[in-house]
Amino acid sequence: MALFAKLATYPPLAQATVVSPTREKFNFTVVLESSKSLPERPWEVSIWYDHGAYTGTKSPWQALDLNPVNTTPSVLYDDTKADNYRHTFSGDLDSPYSSHERTYKGRRVPFTIRFRVDKTAEWSWVYHNFGIRDGELILQPPIDPFFLGASPVEVNDGWTIRKTSSDAPEARLYTFESAHPIPTPSEGNAKLESLTLGRVTQVCRWFGLVRIWDPWFAPRHGEGRLRLSEPAILLSFLRSDGLHVVLLAVNGIDEVLTEFGSTEEGEIVVRARNDTGRDRKFKVLAASAWKFEIANAAVMYEMRKLVRQSTAYQQTIEHLEQLPKSIRSESVDSDTVLLDHQKPPADDPTLNPQWLASWYDSLAYCTWNSLGQDLNAEKIMAGLDSLAQHKIYISTLIIDDNWQALDGTQGETNQFHRGWKEFEANPLGFPEGLKSAVDKIRETHPKIRDVAVWHALMGYWGGISPYGKLAQTYKTLEVTFREGTPMAGRKLAIHPDDIHRMYDDFYRFLSNAGITGVKTDVQFALDLLNDTLDRRSFTDTYQSAWTQAHLRHLSGKAISCMSMLPQILFHSFLPTTTPRILLRNSDDFFPNVPTSHAWHVFVNAHNALFTQHLNILPDWDMFQTSHPYSGFHAAARCVSGGPIYITDTPGEHDVGLIQQMTALNPQGQTVILRPSCVGKTMGVYDKYDEKGVLKIGAYDGKSDVGSGMLGVFNIAESETSFILPITKFPGVNAPESTTSDVGVSKEKWLVRSHVSQRITPPIHPSDPIRPDNLLQCTLPIRGYDVWTAVPAHTFHLPEADSNIEIANLGLLGKFTGAAAIVEMTFNFDEVTDAALAGRLKIHVQLKALGTIGLWLSDVQSRNRKLEDLMVLIQGKPVPQHVVSFNTAHCPDGSGVLEIDVEKAWEEMQLDLGWSNEVGVDVFLH
Template sequence: MDDDHGRLACFEPDGPSSSSSAVRSNLPPAVNEAGLNWSYGQLPGGQQLRVFGPLDKGVYFQGQNTSIDAYSPEGSAIFNPNARQPEILIQPAFNFGNPLHPAGSNDFSNEISVYDDIVTPAVDSVNPHFGANQEVYLENFDNYPSLRETHGYGFSMQDHSALPWTSHYEDQHPWAETMISLPHVVGNQGFPNGENGSREETEMTTVLSSLSVASQTPSPGSSRNKSEPDITSKEMFAKLVCNPPLGQATVIPPDTESVTFSVLLEVDPASQKQWQIALWHDLGGPDDEWKSADFQEVSADQEMLHVQCSTSPNKNQRRIYTLELPGKPNSQESFVRFTIKFRPDNDSPWKWARDHTSLNDGVLYYQASNFKQQELSHYLKGIDSDLSIETIAAETPDTSLWSLTAPVAPAVGDESGTSTHSLGLPFNFTRWFALVRLWIPWLAPRHGQGKFRPDKDAILASFLRHDGLHVVVLAISGVDDVLTVLKYDAEGNVTIEGKNDDEEPGISRVIIAVASTFEVANAAVMYQARRIAMAYAKSTGALEAELEAMKLADVKPEWLEGWSDGFAFCTWNSLGQDLTEDKIYAALDSLEKNDIKITNLIIDDNWQSLDNEGMNQIYRGMTEFEANKKGFPQGLAHTVSKIRKDHPSIQHIAVWHALMGYWGAIAPEGKLAKEYKTLKINGPDWTAIDPEDIMRWYNDFYSFLSSSGVDSVKTDAQFMLDQLGSAKDRRRLIRAYQDAWSIANLRHLSARAISCMSQTPQMLFHSQLPSNKPKLLVRNSDDFFPDVDSSHPWHVFCNAYNSLFTQHLNALPDWDMFQTSHPWAGFHAAARCVSGGPIYITDSPGQHDIDLIKQMTAKTPRGKTVILRPHRLGKSSQAYVGYEEQQMLKIDTYVGMSHTGISILGVFNVSQNHLSEILSLNDFPGTEKGEYVIRSHVGGKCTKPAKQSDKKISVCTELGTKGYDILSAYPILGPFEVKSGQVSVAPLGLVGKMTGAAAIVNLDTTVETNGRLRIWISLKAFGVYGIYISDLAKRSIEEEFMGLLFGKPIPLHCVKKSGTDENVLEIDIERAWNEGEKRVTWSNEVNVEFFIS
């Protein structure tokens, strides 16, 4: 590899076959002008691959039979869809945590060249996904004859059949894939492992991480002398953390008179230096003049909670500095930039935070005192005159809302009609966030600064303006057979692209909202979208049909521990694809042996009767309703009956199936094809149930499942409907299949269904947004991949950001299964607990982390195992923070009533570096009023009581790789006057549980006439009940406390002061129950009374 880290390794096994000048002459002009270094290699069969660098300016790939036009510095490909040759994506940093482009950051400010016609290629052209070995997957492989013969020289090849779509792993998905793996590249050796394409490869992160060194510009106004001595020795400096954060944009509310800055400086324990910290900012200066303001060190704050989740303890000194920055910018649309400088004493030169943290300047956006209604042109320039714009009343306060429509040409024959319109150019903003179609079934977040340039079609986009306002744009689909997405053009305009499957002219619909917070603007567009979707459903009769199905199903909300609250087990990763009833029995026995009582069981793929045995699943169709005889010789009903008999704790049993039957739809020669009307789709490839008969087919199928004892389903591969190539098939099948499935699961299964691979826009808006039926579980992201290490932080990050959209659907987002014995198990478990969705594991038999399972679950008086779901869905608390920005992911959720409940904040390190951040009560939504204590789940400690108005640091969080914590802010009740004086309390729910606050059902506090404080609480399940008591340290458990469980005294040995926090009393009500009579009352809740004298 070239020693210059700005260059890429040379894929050049046998040396160049043409002169360098000839190669350079073939480059686009912009690349030639950049004067970039280059290298290239020739593959067998004449296939040439050229790789150009350096990476900090962009990378250009070109091959004889390929057309890949440009890369941004982060590695995101830019495509030319008009190229006549087939396109191949060689993308060394796409999806799962590569430092070059870990999750789709799209700041293209330094790209090599920008083509006027760059957009994502057609769906059936290229579909890349990355795994641990940095594998690239291609579709329509028959288009690449020269690569079919490739065995090395920079790529290894595994030859499989051509496919209509692709996925990550052949052993995890029901179709084969064509795969090119980037090998271990050292210098100019090309592929060192020989012609056979050995899979002994190095992570691409190892090969490319040294090439991703971002250059940093000096802080504005600084005069840095390179001859100045360095002060970064261990004795001199360790770590600096600032709040508001560097490298991020912070919105300042309109009533704020001054901004409180806090800096945490960690230095060596032996350091005696009197450190000086200064804020360097441009507030109030003429012509953007920068000025300095000194921080003041405050006394060591013993009240601050230190949260540490890393492999080695932090022994550094922690010093805290604060300052107030008063005033506001002169212009409402201007903003304030800032950074930090520091030095150990007066005699040392100033040093800049950016040089030691790699974080750019922070930015403050100040909001106006009063929200003003403006014309849409105030936010977007150059709106297409063909767009019809209507101002509408928003359901959210202080919000501007517009509905826009654009004409779309009708379909002609099998070809869908399309149209593109300019929505205009957003301006006066620096950051944007979008949800894009990662590939057909899934959504994923994208972030950027500068021009709006997502690498894929977006359905939602949001822009953070300099005045602190948020502009949210939503493209609506699923109405009148029109699919609408957001793209961009060369000038940076947001464009609306419509695809119409109807033979009549159609309409693309877009909603735009402007508000002072992202959450308000986002809610406004989603509420209006629901109005449109429900009005359309009513006009087509689908609404009435579903309501009738609900009446027939007699759907009832299950009492407290329902379908979504039960702890579940799935067979997929646990038992693999060779599924049999004996394997299921053994897995359940293993769970029982380890005292793991599951409530729900999901029998995943490969139980069905299929044709074409031995072939890839994509070529196999469903033959009949009954299970396959090989794995389930006595039929599905026998298997289900035995499971229920042997494991009475299992309430619900679900089976998997594809929306169209199986991955290959219906077997053309099977029983089903003979009993129901069918049609051929995508040419002669698949046999499917005709839309005229799909309602009857689903009714019969789910009647069979119900009669077999199955009461729930996981319906996968729903995106297949969006794969249909014919406009006629699309308009006939897409809505008909959705409606038939919805009505059948309502009628036969009381809506106990998981919708999977269904984040296609037509399904999001037609089936999942309307609120006319019970909520479904809907998978919220791509799969859990246990063997892809870099996929795990991205999986959680993706789900947290997708939930910004899916929180408004009539659905419960499902963040997918995981394994408790996995290296990332705790990380996943914490994410599932704060998600507000279901929790289900897929452990291999005997491989369980019992302690982790106990942190996620609890047992009820009737012996059921339940999860503790917060009342509000978890989502990212920061819309505009990208995956690669070296910031902690924060997921907020809530338990209880607004402003009186418990605010929960999950913090996750999704980077590959140790991270530190400081948090205050302001970071916890819903804590604007009152006094709170913040408790760390991992550390078990609480802060001192605080209010938001105190403006103090509450928590210092330090997380290593794989690090996480769940912080809960509990409202302080009191003070109460009792016999011994004043006391304040905060019931903590079940401590030891990740979301133990969610165990609280009801709560009441009263001071009795005898001077005792009575705390009555109703809990969802058993565990260790914790109470924060302000003066616990000086109290006697024996003399001043008494507890009752279901009216019976709690033994003294079940009550103790916490070993991790002197103000927390722990009451082991599970032990008290197990040692007592275990008398079950009419209620399934746990009633505890506690008295303080």
């Protein structure tokens, strides 16, 4: 009968759960479901755990018998068709840190679960029935982490250690520097040299971001001993005492490339290549803290300071100062406006104000997978016509590879042997020229605001053609690319002395042709240069030329691609000197490789742990909406916090899915609803081969009043059930427990599922986790969902003499509909109409149209009527038929007030005036 049961547990099996320092009891909750095809039985469940490890004694493993309880975790999936009995079991362990007189060490406690149909049956073990490994509790001790010794790393001889002041509170920060310079050859090219740093002790699990090949990062995970097969840039260790230790290789301050490796014994090896021609030392940053994000932030903040102090950065600033002040202004804000107030030259079009939000937040269409590499103007127009026929109105078009004039023949000549000839488009595919094609696109599809084109940083995959206009116009240099790479051999490049002029001319040409953005690819070519002198002269100079040109001519609308090399990421994207650009966050979307899709999302979520600290928005790459994994990719892109590009084959579109990702803004343009804080994995040490649930967290809005978003993705090859605490959402926190009380937040949060539309009752987050803080879900193969946690606000209504709880769910039917909320306020004081006196006024500012949902706790209990409400949009009453109550999927007594703002906007023919937002007012009594 055990085979007819399935289990969901918190803490989870097969993973490590870090328990924050507490002296309170710790809870286990298990939900067991059994088939109704068999009689219901009095199931029993117990936790089997290492009691000795838990208590710090030598006692053997023992059982914690769990009790059946009526309170179950809030169910966020549609279980109405599930033919199962559901049983919830719960039990507590006393804290092993009960005494206030002792100093404790952290504990690493393995556990598993056993269950049986009744007390006379033999126990069944989860591992034997389902193959699920033991879980682990990592118990952080209730002591100051600064008390845990001098250095988080046992450092070998040959290194100096300097404790550094940390800009991240609650983190210890260190700089490790070699005692002697990096060895350099007396002649010839510099190469990677190695020096063993040492090891982090008591390692439970580790995570690293490695260079899977030159242009891309990817995550690697392990337990115990560090084993790296690729060079890493960032390493993080979870120790058995609960301390997180993060190491970052120092890069971007000069021409020194630094990476991590490992020895057979698990020691950390630092590898560095010194291209400066001067003495330089191996250098590493390390930080430790109770939380990964704090330790990670500590090393990244320090790295940014080092880059700002570097000579290379000062040279970059000097170049940027040649730009108009309005263009070079420092910003990381989506609302940045780039405007050149100087009179433009006659051959340069007037620069209009460019709100970067229109670039970041547009729905884009890319030609790569949709139309292929054999590209021409007719195919592009056919693709756009297909979208329009399906009422899909994109705002940005990206013309990908093969629009350029190249030597060789498409389909015959290897792309790495083709060179770029001239600025104008290839005459076979674009016989009337690039400008004519763009003009026709804009005339036929006027909703397209931005048209971007692809090109390689050094021209094309094969560099510059020796036979074209470019080679005749600009100074060139023949360079050698490293053997063993696709670009190996000698190729022609624009000389660094002339690259600023070339890029300025090229982007002026593009701007005159109506192009407003670029996707600049193959940037890793800079790292493939074989000769030290070439790497030294090309790398920063090319980056500087490109940056100046896209800021001057394209308002900063640029996508940096195949550029995840430390020399670029640290030097160009750590400082916040310029507005954010878009950075490709992973390797490509491969539509025809079934095993690639879950991995693609997993990689992006982990790479974001690093790229979240850069002055970029992460681009998780294009995807297709008519594909077995289309919903999986769509949900991931929506919580990524980056742009969304589709690359549908003409005629193959999922319009309903696109509508869940997008909305119309009041100007009638299609926009995405992008969270203000980027999405990243919430399980730093969860391994891909554990085949569990990937959790991607994002946040939108201001601290404590915004919305937490959690995307959940089944990366297993079977149905998966799981339980998560509400504190897994970014921004949803519980105060730390104290010596006198459990830490229970005064704030309450509602969680809503996008897929099932279920809404939880208001939840007070607590520390330690309580059973009423838990959320349960079952996902099918390729299953996904996006949950949104929104704050619940309590008010007293004087006329009814009763309390009401209110939560703004955002736009319904959208993956990240809460991201449409710009502002929300409540008051009684601003009601000036005597007929509305004494009513609570709810004011919401929206940046997009759709149906807004306001959860009210008393819709059913007070039997609310629409006649009791007043709803205004832009200060004008709305027709009653656009307002309704919906009580489906709501907790007892409550319901959702739904206001179709889009329909009201159309019917009332409203006007924005000077604003770009819509104001909605609701009056309640």
